[in-house]
Amino acid sequence: DIVLTQSPDSLAVSLGERATINCKSSQTILYSPNNRNSLAWYQQKPGQPPKLLFYWTSIRESGVPERFSGSGSGTDFTLTISSLQAEDVAVYYCQHYYTTPLFGGGTRLEI
Amino acid sequence: QVQLQESGPGLVKPSETLSLTCTVSGGSISDYYWSWVRQPPGKELEWIGYVHYTGNTNFNPSLRSRVSLSVDTSWNRFSLKLRSVTAADTAVYYCARAARGAIYYFHLWGQGTLVTVSS
Numbered sequence: 621d622i623v624l625t626q627s628p629d630s631l632a633v634s635l636g637e638r639a640t641i642n643c644k645s646s647q648t649i650l651y652s653p654n655n656r657n658s659l660a661w662y663q664q665k666p667g668q669p670p671k672l673l674f675y676w677t678s679i680r681e682s683g684v685p686e687r688f689s690g691s692g693s694g695t696d697f698t699l700t701i702s703s704l705q706a707e708d709v710a711v712y713y714c715q716h717y718y719t720t721p722l723f724g725g726g727t728r729l730e731i
Numbered sequence: 732q733v734q735l736q737e738s739g740p741g742l743v744k745p746s747e748t749l750s751l752t753c754t755v756s757g758g759s760i761s762d763y764y765w766s767w768v769r770q771p772p773g774k775e776l777e778w779i780g781y782v783h784y785t786g787n788t789n790f791n792p793s794l795r796s797r798v799s800l801s802v803d804t805s806w807n808r809f810s811l812k813l814r815s816v817t818a819a820d821t822a823v824y825y826c827a828r829a830a831r832g833a834i835y836y837f838h839l840w841g842q843g844t845l846v847t848v849s850s
Contacts, residue, residue: 660836662776669825669840670776681838713776717835720791721778 622647624714624724632730639701641727643714648695651718658718661690661699664726665710673699673712706731733758735826735841743820743848749813753826753841760784760807764829766837767800767811769822777822781834782809816848 623646633639649658657677662670672681674690677697687702701708709731714724739751753765767779780790782800790798794813802809813820823845827837 658835669827669843670837671840672830672836672838675830675833675836715776715836721835723776723778725775 622649622716622719622722624716624722626712626714626724626727628727629725630728630730633701633704635706635731636703639704639708639729641699641712641729643692643697643699643724645695645697645716649716649718657692657697658716659690659692659697660715660717662713662715662723663708663710664713670713701729704729704731733828733839735828735839737824737826737841737844739844739846741845741847743816743846744850745817745848746815749811749816749820749824749846749848751811751824751826751844751846752808753810754806754808755828756807760802760804760809763831764834765802765809766827766829766835768825768827768837768840769820770825770843771819771822774822778835779811779813779824781829818848820846821848822846 625644627642651658659677660675661673664670678690689700711726713726734756736754743749761784764781766781770776782788782802788800797814799812823843825843826841828839830838
């Protein structure tokens with residue numbers, strides 16, 4: 621099974637500062653037909669369902685602010701928030717869909 | 732605007748069957764893949780399986796032996812049955828729709844329903 625390891629488990633960032641969340645895959649998740657990595661990112665606020673932020677590593681879902689970006693290659697992937705806003709406080713999950721979909725353990729982002 | 736709503740018992744006894752339904756409103760159940768995802772309290776998300784509007788299904792291997800999914804296009808809803816439940820199946824259960832053209836990343840979610848397994 622492909623395992624996703626997120627780091628850090630929790631992160632405190634000041635308003636306006638950059639937040640970086642990492643997700644490491646135990647093996648490649650590169651989907652050959654489109655040469656893209658099968659990775660998505662979600663944001664989950666308390667008492668709410670997850671919200672899709674990115675798919676295929678870096679394709680931003682409609683409505684997601686541009687301060688959010690997804691990147692990565694190989695087995696290392698990153699979600700970056702360029703300038704943290706108060707409403708970004710949440711738990712963030714990566715998810716691969718190369719084989720049976722699996723989510724990472726989550727990163728709690730606080731101010 | 733398409734919305735998903737889970738419904739079903741919030742309490743299930745050990746060894747019994749958990750049954751949930753997701754009703755799709757504001758749009759058709761056709762042309763998409765529909766999944767169930769669960770989240771035990773304080774833990775990460777776990778994909779359970781999908782059902783396509785054609786009735787095609789796929790499951791998480793860890794749950795395959797206990798799960799069945801079905802779709803009712805007439806009522807625009809799909810359902811989950813999880814047999815022989817234990818306390819480890821206590822979780823918030825979400826229904827979700829994959830993005831158009833996709834299967835396994837989810838851009839539309841229900842609000843979730845907490846199911847507790849307890850006698």
